[in-house]
Amino acid sequence: MTDSSAGCVVTGVPNFPPPQDISELVGFWDAVERGCIALPACPDCGIWQWYPLAGRPCGHPGELEWRDVDGHGTIFTFTRVERAFLPSGSNPPYTVALVELDETPGIRLVTVLVGPGSADPVIGARVTLSPNKFETHTLPTFSVDAS
Numbered sequence: 518m519t520d521s522s523a524g525c526v527v528t529g530v531p532n533f534p535p536p537q538d539i540s541e542l543v544g545f546w547d548a549v550e551r552g553c554i555a556l557p558a559c560p561d562c563g564i565w566q567w568y569p570l571a572g573r574p575c576g577h578p579g580e581l582e583w584r585d586v587d588g589h590g591t592i593f594t595f596t597r598v599e600r601a602f603l604p605s606g607s608n609p610p611y612t613v614a615l616v617e618l619d620e621t622p623g624i625r626l627v628t629v630l631v632g633p634g635s636a637d638p639v640i641g642a643r644v645t646l647s648p649n650k651f652e653t654h655t656l657p658t659f660s661v662d663a664s
């Protein structure tokens with residue numbers, strides 16, 4: 518599968534640009550552009566907050582801060598997309614997964630799996646952040662670790 522509309526070759530990854538109009542997510546997408554995952558946490562007690570909201574869930578005053586996490590986790594669940602359901606930006610087949618990161622138990626990111634093993638993963642499989650760079654943006658895709 519090739520998507521030439523974005524000016525680069527992409528295999529099996531839907532090309533959905535990140536939203537530009539949600540200020541609470543800027544820290545997340547800035548980290549993805551650096552090839553990392555960052556999530557918001559309270560700088561006083563360390564509690565994570567996903568999705569990011571104004572204020573802190575623990576009640577401490579002030580704003581959350583963005584902290585990089587290591588990008589390793591496990592597949593919580595997944596589904597295989599075989600047919601395009603949107604008019605553009607989709608390039609099936611691909612596998613959408615919910616990944617629970619090691620450092621942030623209970624927080625699950627929606628992602629697309631890439632590389633070997635991405636077509637037939639298993640729940641609980643180990644995954645590693647493997648960002649997919651498009652011409653204009655980067656998406657936080659994950660690869661399945663070799664077992």
Ligand SMILES: [Zn+2]
Binds near residue numbers: 559560573575
């Ligand atoms: Zn706190």
